Amino acid sequence: MTRTLGTCYYPEHWPEAWWPEDARRMADLGLTWVRIGEFAWSKIEPAPGALRWDWLDRAVDVLTGAGLRVVMGTPTATPPRWMLTKHPDMLAVDAQGHPRGFGSRRHYCFSHRGYRKEAVRIATLMAERYGDRVAAWQTDNEYGCHDTVLSYSDAARDAFRDWLRRRYQTTDQLNAAWGNVFWSMDYASFDEIDLPNLTVTEPNPSHAMAFRRFASDEVVAFNRAQVDAIRAHSDAPIAHNYMGRVTEFDHYEVGADLDIASWDSYPMGFLLDRVGASEADKQAYLRQGDPDFQAFHHDLYRAVGRDRWWVMEQQPGPVNWAPWNPAPLPGMVRLWSWEAFAHGAEAVCWFRWRQAPMAQEQQHAGLLRPDSAPAQGFHEAAQVARELAEAPEVAPVRAPVALVFDYASQWAWEVQPQGQGFDHFGLCLDLYRGLRGLGLSVDILPPDSADLSGYALTLVPGLLNLSDALRAAIAAAPGLVLTGPRTDLKSPEIAIRTPLGPDLPGLPAQSVMEETFPDRRQLERGGAIKLWLEHLETEADVIERTADGTPVLLRAGRRFHLTGWPDRDAARRLLGMLAREAGLGTIELPDGLRVRDTGTERFVFNYAAHPQEFEGHLIAAADLLRLPRPS
Amino acid sequence: MTRTLGTCYYPEHWPEAWWPEDARRMADLGLTWVRIGEFAWSKIEPAPGALRWDWLDRAVDVLTGAGLRVVMGTPTATPPRWMLTKHPDMLAVDAQGHPRGFGSRRHYCFSHRGYRKEAVRIATLMAERYGDRVAAWQTDNEYGCHDTVLSYSDAARDAFRDWLRRRYQTTDQLNAAWGNVFWSMDYASFDEIDLPNLTVTEPNPSHAMAFRRFASDEVVAFNRAQVDAIRAHSDAPIAHNYMGRVTEFDHYEVGADLDIASWDSYPMGFLLDRVGASEADKQAYLRQGDPDFQAFHHDLYRAVGRDRWWVMEQQPGPVNWAPWNPAPLPGMVRLWSWEAFAHGAEAVCWFRWRQAPMAQEQQHAGLLRPDSAPAQGFHEAAQVARELAEAPEVAPVRAPVALVFDYASQWAWEVQPQGQGFDHFGLCLDLYRGLRGLGLSVDILPPDSADLSGYALTLVPGLLNLSDALRAAIAAAPGLVLTGPRTDLKSPEIAIRTPLGPDLPGLPAQSVMEETFPDRRQLERGGAIKLWLEHLETEADVIERTADGTPVLLRAGRRFHLTGWPDRDAARRLLGMLAREAGLGTIELPDGLRVRDTGTERFVFNYAAHPQEFEGHLIAAADLLRLPRPS
Amino acid sequence: MTRTLGTCYYPEHWPEAWWPEDARRMADLGLTWVRIGEFAWSKIEPAPGALRWDWLDRAVDVLTGAGLRVVMGTPTATPPRWMLTKHPDMLAVDAQGHPRGFGSRRHYCFSHRGYRKEAVRIATLMAERYGDRVAAWQTDNEYGCHDTVLSYSDAARDAFRDWLRRRYQTTDQLNAAWGNVFWSMDYASFDEIDLPNLTVTEPNPSHAMAFRRFASDEVVAFNRAQVDAIRAHSDAPIAHNYMGRVTEFDHYEVGADLDIASWDSYPMGFLLDRVGASEADKQAYLRQGDPDFQAFHHDLYRAVGRDRWWVMEQQPGPVNWAPWNPAPLPGMVRLWSWEAFAHGAEAVCWFRWRQAPMAQEQQHAGLLRPDSAPAQGFHEAAQVARELAEAPEVAPVRAPVALVFDYASQWAWEVQPQGQGFDHFGLCLDLYRGLRGLGLSVDILPPDSADLSGYALTLVPGLLNLSDALRAAIAAAPGLVLTGPRTDLKSPEIAIRTPLGPDLPGLPAQSVMEETFPDRRQLERGGAIKLWLEHLETEADVIERTADGTPVLLRAGRRFHLTGWPDRDAARRLLGMLAREAGLGTIELPDGLRVRDTGTERFVFNYAAHPQEFEGHLIAAADLLRLPRPS
Ligand SMILES: [Zn+2]
Ligand SMILES: [Zn+2]
Ligand SMILES: [Zn+2]
Structure with a gap:
């Protein structure tokens, strides 16, 4: 397996005149992949049925013309405003019963059948047009991000009742399975069953668990519908970019319908908003991220992707969405990238090529600054590209x-x-x-x-x-x-x-x-x-x-x-x-030092903010060591 | 007064074939009382008007046949799902205006007149059928648990307006009593008065206080309607099982309509979720409960019951609903039970006989494990039964x-x-x-x-x-x-x-x-x-x-x-x-050691997790000492 | 400039027989100003169109007859209950979509055009009647208090769309200005644009910022409409009483339409609920307030008022609305008052004359106790009045x-x-x-x-x-x-x-x-x-x-x-x-000691709870020192 690099790019955000230079610089940097399209629905279809492919055709031309391989994202995480006029009840609803409205992204309920058809329609249209021209696909974007799997909408309620009918056949069987006799919670009809929110005290855990299984199944079905639509028109492999510690749907099941698993790795934001780290660890790893959290996800998505997996979005600098957003220690962008490869990644793509000066993520770093000058991450990406060019092919390996x-x-x-x-x-x-x-x-x-x-x-x-x-x-x-x-x-x-x-x-x-x-x-x-x-x-x-x-x-x-x-x-x-x-050799590693063995190499990563020694080698802060794999 | 023991039992949760053995084991354990029925409405009346008494008849037969005395609970805390179809507006509404729906228990507004009639109807039917066969009654279950006294429903608003009309006669008198001139809050009609939620800043405290008095009165009226229905057909004494630190209605007023006060004592859950204990006290008493909280309630319900009071539900092991749910220290189940008797309880009943394997409370211990083997509490209950058999009759006593x-x-x-x-x-x-x-x-x-x-x-x-x-x-x-x-x-x-x-x-x-x-x-x-x-x-x-x-x-x-x-x-x-x-002798007791005098005995309870000395006696952790009452 | 004192008075709260004695005592205390009227709408107009001026005429007579100058407040912060019957959609709506109802105050949406007309109507009527008799006006009361600037009502949404049309002309220009291409957030019509609440994740910051500018403009327009109505009938200067750290509208812009800026200064409540003080500072200044927070506002409102500014409400003792409400250290009421003058205030008015025994603020101290005896603040107010009588005229001064x-x-x-x-x-x-x-x-x-x-x-x-x-x-x-x-x-x-x-x-x-x-x-x-x-x-x-x-x-x-x-x-x-x-002399002041120079004097304030030395002078806790301004 050849390991490759890439980036995420939004041609619709920039003057068309900039595209060729951007493409050239990507190629010069040593990138193979460029992901595009996943938020561009309003540019592709500014009004219902009014399709504008020309600009996207030209963007694909420019990028492939520069030798880059395109990952095309379906834009279903950002339905345009007119979609809501067409399907006013497509919004997800929160557990308090409030609709989750238009104005950011992911404003759809997975259970809304009308929207699912729209998603299939746009995926089909894109696959028909670009099926032969792109090298890979991405369905939607970060399923479940912003707590969007669980929806308490009417559409979800109706679909849940259907799901229960299929699972339990009769309410007698459902009542027995859930133990509804406990508090006179028996149902006489599936139409009596509501979603398990807004109950006086906690609902029956069997009821809540059924809803959780149902909600996961809805994501699987939503994704599968797009996958089927794409496969009908394209042989390119299909991926989805999972988000860190989003667990509301079964990634293995979604992954079973895909060719590649990928995930979006933002180590520093994760440390502060989802790792559950102690205050001491937050302090110690503020500019590095948790030493185990990324590795855990790498190993998880290796399983989800049945050994084919990527980092689709790799943090290149400060982000905008964590409680605080410091700059990574110099070296960490390189370290994170190599750590992914050490765990078997096929590709690492940085999010994003150039920092956007507008809208929600304007404070999210890119490889380039908003004024197109190289940012910190650019130089570390260049180093990774140089190092990778000298690295051997690798094969997947089992851990002990x-x-x-x-x-x-x-x-x-x-x-x-x-x-x-x-x-x-x-x-x-x-x-x-x-x-x-x-x-x-x-x-x-x-x-x-x-x-x-x-x-x-x-x-x-x-x-x-x-x-x-x-x-x-x-x-x-x-x-x-x-x-x-x-x-x-x-x-x-x-x-x-x-x-x-x-x-x-x-x-x-x-x-x-x-x-x-x-x-x-x-x-x-x-x-x-x-x-x-x-x-x-x-x-x-x-x-x-x-x-x-x-x-x-x-x-x-x-x-x-x-x-x-x-x-x-x-x-x-x-x-x-x-x-x-079990006969395994163990090493008592100090905090922040971590080892990963591939088939040929032993990688040692120093997540600490100070140098640490490993078997006689001094590893600088935020640096890594590559040794031959011990026999 | 003879002091007695009991348990709470749900025949509808278990195969009928198990009932005789259960009844025999209860009697062998030395129990007198068995409470049943209070969550069984859907089994008694699976569809509106379709009454199924046969199973309950047989359960009463089996239990009384084993020599047990039945406490029958009216099932009004758990109206079946069809009730909601019949009375869609019967739900309570929270302070934010969200309905509090079906799927757990206590899903009714005390002010809904239609539901109140249904409650009277089922109580009447039960009293007619079992009035001669049961030894005591319990109305509903834990009024106010899960914050269910205050409801902001339309039914509550309408009833509140009626209540205000009766209390104040005219809005002029109401305006004067509340000082509504303060911020131009005067009303010209009772129909202009809303419930005191969702105001911009805090409502007039007089308005809020009136609502609190009204809400308590609604509980009193709801309970009284059931009591009247039962009394029409039964001479057995009537109780209600109050919940610890539920203060949203006046227990004295509800108690005035009842024969016996009882409460549900869960010392360890209370310590963590409602005592307001310091972190140090939570640590010190994690597996024992607060040393004063139970005693306070015992003394409170002695007043509410005018000397006739029980512990209707006594914790027998870990529960499921507190922030954390540890196991009691060995000895505490016995200690808690004896403490209730020391404060004058007529009866202590453990909740529940057998741990249920399903639904909301599946992690709530019983005297028996889910597989019917004795759990920790069983053995301590047996010890209390043995000790009680040797204890003398007692009479109520005034404290100084x-x-x-x-x-x-x-x-x-x-x-x-x-x-x-x-x-x-x-x-x-x-x-x-x-x-x-x-x-x-x-x-x-x-x-x-x-x-x-x-x-x-x-x-x-x-x-x-x-x-x-x-x-x-x-x-x-x-x-x-x-x-x-x-x-x-x-x-x-x-x-x-x-x-x-x-x-x-x-x-x-x-x-x-x-x-x-x-x-x-x-x-x-x-x-x-x-x-x-x-x-x-x-x-x-x-x-x-x-x-x-x-x-x-x-x-x-x-x-x-x-x-x-x-x-x-x-x-x-x-x-x-x-x-x-005042001429009273005082003892400077160390933390965790507590004394209670009855007419004949002095009890000394050690709530500490270590042995403590009292007047030359060493009392083990979670143990108690019985001395003659000092003269 | 002559510096003067005053108080806030509610004749409608007290028997008319008390008014003359109250007026006499105010004058005897040395007060110049008495603010009235701002919560009295229901007494002025108890039913729509049924105007009752007689009592207010007599109140103005009594107060002016005692030599006091009246500040008349328009009562628009407390629309009567009948207003809501007339305009059911006038309520503000919170970010979760819940209406903010009647029962306290400020229950109106700034964007409701019907209510704005009512506000102009009552202001016009008051100005017509009292335009020649009062010495100053106050519009409404504490715009923005209780988080009332941002409203998510239909009225606000419609007005926001109009505001956007005026600002951006076309949705193309709006889309470009906001960068809506970012996540396919483009709009095709202004009627598609909702308020930026209830979005799935954060809205476009440009969208949110536009809403914030709009919301501020609505306050400016609401105030301007009242100002225009008053000016048509009165030459008396017009003020508004801003509230501490309320920043949701542009005070400079509102101030541009007014003659005088004033603010409501509650140092102790602010310390606990809005300063953002450390726990150590809360402890150190619990009974004094933050040493810089009041001064900051004094200097701010000097700018907002273009050198004409007052403290319209000065804390005279414990209040009712902070997390805790201790009594000020003896001396602080005087200190706060002098500090305002040291920063250039024209007038300081204490809120309120007599503590009300009823309704929301019954625990808010006045200069008098509820039984009309002098409270702590009365004596300190008397001292300030005596000291002020001996103080020279002052002129505004620039700081360095x-x-x-x-x-x-x-x-x-x-x-x-x-x-x-x-x-x-x-x-x-x-x-x-x-x-x-x-x-x-x-x-x-x-x-x-x-x-x-x-x-x-x-x-x-x-x-x-x-x-x-x-x-x-x-x-x-x-x-x-x-x-x-x-x-x-x-x-x-x-x-x-x-x-x-x-x-x-x-x-x-x-x-x-x-x-x-x-x-x-x-x-x-x-x-x-x-x-x-x-x-x-x-x-x-x-x-x-x-x-x-x-x-x-x-x-x-x-x-x-x-x-x-x-x-x-x-x-x-x-x-x-x-x-x-910059050539400025600096003094390293210890915590709690603060200096303010006027044109002629140097004031040194000791906010500490212990004596402190300043250039050889010992200043008692909660005391102040007046020195000649250093040359
Ligand atoms: Zn809500
Ligand atoms: Zn009858
Ligand atoms: Zn006029």
């Missing part, structure tokens, strides 16, 4: 450790956290940090993974329910498997399993009580459990306990189960023990 | 100290706190803590109490307005009486008294200025005043001052008045001085 | 330092702060503090100031865009001028300038990157930059840098530019350097 991440579990614990802060993503990220702090490279796996045979160690934390496939894979796994905490205690409808869960291959145990708490429970041998502790009855060996004797780590042969959420010290200690048991 | 608690004052200071955090309940609880820290047992009294002759010391803090009855009782009291702070400064309409209040028997004083503050004002002799300080002109002796000389404690003979809200140190010191002056 | 404050810049940075906490008012107040801490007196200037020739030093911080007039004035200024941070980087539409800004006379520089951050960037020589840092390319001298070398202070001759927001240490150090460079 796997971690199962599951969107449905994320929804389940949002619906029923049981204790403030319980979160599947957060739990997985904490364990991922623990593994990374030991120098381990990790593969992220979907919850229906059927084969763990390649992994020395597999972690299955916080999984709502083990699928049959995964249960069989665990049973057959030759390596170590660690389940828990809060794994397989519930049915897919969020009901307590009968008999009591978890139902773990080779490790018989029953959780007889679960508790959550704001404080910590110290372990006998160091570190602590926070937030969650399940009390198990088991025949397995107890190899770690809390100071007051509650079992924390169970073992039966090569199967392990964790009963609580470990803090950093406990995670590092316990995971280190497991890794060594 | 009284504290007046008043719902209208709670509403008044919510309407007009004057400083963030000023709260009648909180003030009363703080003084109650001060008394309890001195080893004193306390009676809580309603604001219309006419006889204080039995009390060596009576506290009347934060009372909006002294009733004529209470003023006369204070004048006649042979014991000490402490009024203030913020007592009797206003009219019942929330207007400043003319001449200036307070109007205290035997202690002439006028408050000429009131101030609130976020910091503390130190007292000359230790401790401090927080949040509130009224500046009095008085002829009485000043026996305590702030460091800068402001009078804090006034004395005229056996009458005392406090001008500020004392912190813990000041409360203990000042109340200790008063108690000794 | 100027600071430009601009409402449009306030709106711009609210629309696009780029980092949490960035705020034009806050930045100006911080620099004003820095100047005051050096003992400097300051003039505040509007952004279209065309002449800086009188100032040794002028500060122009955080200005969205330099007007042509101000740019020319800077170019011509003989004194020092300091621009920045964040000055002139944008167009008036909030778009990045082309070529890159700022465009500063005599100091060529271009900002190539701006960043915001929650931490501090230390300066080489002490102090730090917080929140904002712009990176400039410049030929100018860099005379201060951050520790990592980023230019912080640029100099070209007598022109200086600051690139970041200085903390207190940095502000004092840098401003001190500039002041000395």
